[in-house]
Amino acid sequence: xxxxxxxxxxxxxxxxxxxxxxxxxxxxxxxxxxxxxxxxxxxxxxxxxxxxxxxxxxxxxxxxxxxxxxxxxxxxxxxxxxxxxxxxxxxxxxxxxxxxxxxxxxxxxxx
Amino acid sequence: xxxxxxxxxxxxxxxxxxxxxxxxxxxxxxxxxxxxxxxxxxxxxxxxxxxxxxxxxxxxxxxxxxxxxxxxxxxxxxxxxxxxxxxxxxxxxxxxxxxxxxxxxxxxxxxxx
Numbered sequence: 001x002x003x004x005x006x007x008x009x010x011x012x013x014x015x016x017x018x019x020x021x022x023x024x025x026x027x028x029x030x031x032x033x034x035x036x037x038x039x040x041x042x043x044x045x046x047x048x049x050x051x052x053x054x055x056x057x058x059x060x061x062x063x064x065x066x067x068x069x070x071x072x073x074x075x076x077x078x079x080x081x082x083x084x085x086x087x088x089x090x091x092x093x094x095x096x097x098x099x100x101x102x103x104x105x106x107x108x109x110x111x
Numbered sequence: 112x113x114x115x116x117x118x119x120x121x122x123x124x125x126x127x128x129x130x131x132x133x134x135x136x137x138x139x140x141x142x143x144x145x146x147x148x149x150x151x152x153x154x155x156x157x158x159x160x161x162x163x164x165x166x167x168x169x170x171x172x173x174x175x176x177x178x179x180x181x182x183x184x185x186x187x188x189x190x191x192x193x194x195x196x197x198x199x200x201x202x203x204x205x206x207x208x209x210x211x212x213x214x215x216x217x218x219x220x221x222x223x224x
Contacts, residue, residue, distance in 0.1 A: 031210045032210050034212070034213065036213075036215075041218075042217060042218070043115075043201055043215035043216050043217045043218050044154075044201070044203075044213070044215040045215070046212045046213060046214070049211075049212055089153075089154070091154075093209045093210045095208075095209075095210060096207065096208030096209060096210040096211070097208065097209045097210065098144060098156050098159050098169060098209040099156075099209050099213065101146075101153050101154040102153065103151070103152070103153035104153065
């Protein structure tokens with residue numbers, strides 16, 4: 001059974017710092033990996049989707065990498081801002097089938 | 112486009128009552144799914160559908176029923192509510208499967224007393 005782990009569970013950084021969020025999964029036979037953002041009391045918003053054949057994806061200040069063989073992904077946030085404060089979740093799927101989610105990392109960016 | 116909409120936003124039920132959580136999308140997506148989110152447990156899949164007339168169970172289906180009579184709608188029914196079903200429920204959709212970008216609704220917060 002696929003399991004997804006996100007460490008740390010919570011992170012607090014000063015504004016302007018570059019930071020890395022980690023995601024690991026137990027079964028490397030994945031179709032793709034997705035990163036989401038969730039604001040308090042809101043639904044999830046898709047940030048980046050990395051296909052299993054890709055090594056990374058970039059969107060603005062966000063860069064997600066994927067190392068399928070080691071079962072790891074990282075989400076890099078450059079020059080963090082208070083508006084980046086949210087919970088970040090990663091999820092994987094073995095095919096075009098339901099996602100398996102990690103429990104998320106709660107990020108606080110302090111002005 | 113309204114995207115994925117969910118109603119109600121908040122509901123209080125008594126143990127044993129039944130209710131339906133509504134989910135609709137206007138993006139002509141074939142794939143729809145229901146998750147519940149609980150503190151410390153993350154998001155867990157309840158049921159999903161790959162198209163009208165086709166549904167399947169997820170990780171935690173007990174106590175919930177679904178049907179998919181149209182592409183747009185995917186309601187979730189609680190037959191006899193229990194306190195263990197107190198949670199936040201999210202509906203999501205994508206073009207054709209779980210391996211594509213998922214669009215989530217705003218959630219329904221359910222409290223069962």
